[in-house]
Amino acid sequence: MTTDDTSDTDVLAQRFEAHRGHLRAVAHRMLGSTAEAEDAVQESWFRVSRSDTSGVDNLGGWLTTVVGRVCLDMLRSRRSRAEEPLETTAPIHTAAPATTPAADPEQDALLADSVGVALLVVLDTLTPAERLAFVLHDLFAVPYEEVAAIVDRTPTATRQLASRARRRVQGADAPEADLARQREVVDAFLTAARGGDFEGLLDVLDPDVVVRTEAGVTTGAAAVARGATAFASRGAAAGRPALVDGAPGLVLLAGRRVERALKFAFVRDRIAVIDIVTDPGKVSRLDVRPD
Structure with a gap:
């Protein structure tokens, strides 16, 4: 050389x-x-x-x-x-x-x-192609055209892969029985948050739960439970169960307008991921239905 x-x-x-x-x-x-x-x-x-x-x-x-x-x-x-x-x-x-x-x-x-x-x-739970499409596009903003070349699909088919993966991650493909159980877990989370029940929150949170907001990321059941008890004093009483983009969630209302939305994903009947959406533009694009 x-x-x-x-x-x-x-x-x-x-x-x-x-x-x-x-x-x-x-x-x-x-x-x-x-x-x-x-x-x-x-x-x-x-x-x-x-x-x-x-x-x-x-x-x-x-x-x-x-x-x-x-x-x-x-x-x-x-x-x-x-x-x-x-x-x-x-x-x-x-x-x-x-x-x-x-x-x-x-x-x-x-x-x-x-x-x-x-x-x-x-x-x-995703197939390899779904996982790659979701991770590269949704988490790292790689254009669909570039992801398509990796998975040997058309950009349209790759977009569908990512969309299907996104729905699964958000819990939208959960069977009805699972959806009912997830609603019970969300209700328990809301009740514990309203009452400042730290142990009750730990019971429904996965030990490695992740909370994502526009401001950053919080991980771990203890840290998330502390944040949820603080949330109790700032508005948990106004929280209402809802389906957010097809998955069990919570919304906080200002009059009839959704001011904040929480979207949940679950692992083994515990809350694994909480996405908190507060940006008005993003909130307005959510599909929110009373639960």
Whole structure:
């Protein structure tokens, strides 16, 4: 290898490292395992290091599609073997960039905060193609045209994949019996919030529950329960059960206008994800029906 080739590889490795955190986040959301996510990123580097990137204008976007393809292959292989993701997965033997950093506990914490085990369990109900379409488009804003090239579908079919995955994540495809049980859980959540019943809230929250708002993310049953008891003093009494985009939820009304909406997703009869929508424009686009 010439000096110029070595220099080019070093530059590419440095550019790859600049995107490593983002690629790890994509892989973690796709695979649900820190170890497998690291394997996917390293496999992506192996592929990238053998590719001609001179014509790539948007390296970050291109790398996202590369790691997406790797994760899709891993998900399909996992499903064919009927395996569950394991944190002890053996690493793929690939050449890593010379500048590979040590594990970053802060980055791992951010990944856990933004995803949560509960949401990953929900994502595990999706097919590999549905999961990739949902994760890349909804969580990382990758255009449908680029996702379509990865899953070998048309953009229209890819849009349908993401839409179907979105409905499942939001609980819209739940059987009627499950929907009735979920309504009971929401009622119990509202009752506990109104009464400031911390233990009652813990009973209906998944230990790894994730709350997402426009301002940020809160994770963990204790933190969410504390927030819900504070919410009791600010308006839980005005909360009303409703179907929000087809899933059990709550709304707060200002007169007849919906001021705030809470959308729930469930894992094993506990609340796993709460999306709190307060932006007036977003609230106006919700399909809210009295429950």
